[in-house]
Amino acid sequence: MHFTSETSSNGVLERTFLVNDVPGVLWSPEPGSAVTPLLLLGHSGGMHKRAPGLVATALHGVTTHGFTVAAVDAPGHGDRERSRADRQQVEAIQRARVAREPIAPFVAEHTMSVAERAVPEWRATLDALQTLPEIDAAAPVGYGGMMLGVTTGMMLTASDSRIAAAGFGAVFVNDALMDVARQVTVPVEYRVPWDDEDLDRGAALALFDAVASGEKSLHARSGRCHPAPDHERADSLRFFARHLGQGIGQVFS
Template sequence: MRFTAETTSDGVTERLFTLGDITGALWSPADAAGDRPLVLLGHGGGQHKKAPPLVTRARHYVTVCGFTVAAIDVPGYGDRPRLELDQKLTPALRRRVASGQQVDPEITRGMAERAAKAVAEWQTTLDALQDLDGIGTGGPVGFWGVSLGSSIGVPFVAAEPRITAAVFGLTSHRSVGEAAGRVTIPVEFVLQWDDELVPRESGLRVFDAFGSQEKTLHANPGPHSAVPPFELESSARFFLRHLVK
């Protein structure tokens, strides 16, 4: 892991890093000593590791909870090279996906390949992060990601025993249903009742599929992009319950 930039403001230190082809950001309390819980953030479609909502969330978890927080760019996003796949994901195709219609097998295959690569990159990133002072191997790790962040995050968490608790949402059963059954850690799941991209029934099936003994559904009215701001505080309380001993 190579750090390429560092800034500190309002008690939060932000460091940008590269790890092979992976580009990421790390936020931590300024001048803090000792190991602390780590929360990984998965960005949504069309976003990146430093999208304003993600930075706001990262700084909240650092200042309110005392966590260290990390995010990486999914292949094709942020500082990563664009993919041909993204040229094909037109609004019309997105509508077809949301309505459950058949899509081009090449597109479906490409999305699955990107998700598989992103899962492997998250595991590589977690390995490197746990070698850093202030995090440490064996400490509690949380994952937050909705929409694309869940499409990648659910299979990542299903395959990664180091994750202690996770917040997911805004994703379809067709995308993550099989992997959700292998997730057994505590889960908070966000669902928008009037989601125009993920049919309500599909989101509810994802929640039902999780194998967790502790799982909570947060359903709010409104479209895909209208998750209420108070869900940020709710997720912080959730992580404090499960990551702080």
């Protein structure tokens, strides 16, 4: 892990980094605080590691719950160049939207493709993060995401035992994601916007039902996917605080 910049404001230390060629941001309490739980945040498709809602969640998580929060740019997003195949898939989504045709099959296919490449990058990033003195490598790790971040997070959670709790939002569902959901066994909180015309309520409920966790909760709210209300963000972070709060107390400097 190579840190490329560092700033500090209002008790939050923000550092940009590279793991191999993957750019990311790390938000943490300023040095002198206790060793903190780690929360990973995955951005939506078409967004990036500094998406406004993601940053707001990260800052709230640091200042209210003492988390250390990390985000990275998914393949073809943010500071990373899109491949030719990615461009073609995005163009297919745009054509379907212009033609007023369902976009869900195109989006689901694209997000699965990106997520398959993003999961090994998240594993490498987590390896690097757990070497930092302010992070307890033995402590549970949380993952939260929306849309593309959900697909990536489900795949990561299903395959990496370090993820101990997961919070998911809206997502386009296909059979491949349903198969992944059946492998997720950690505590899950799933939040669904009830009035987004691009999203299939039935598919959202089926995905929740497929999650194999013995502890899972479904939260539906009125409105579209974006923007998420501030209280939803706060509620989601309280979920992570319940599951990641143990073992805090060691001071680093």
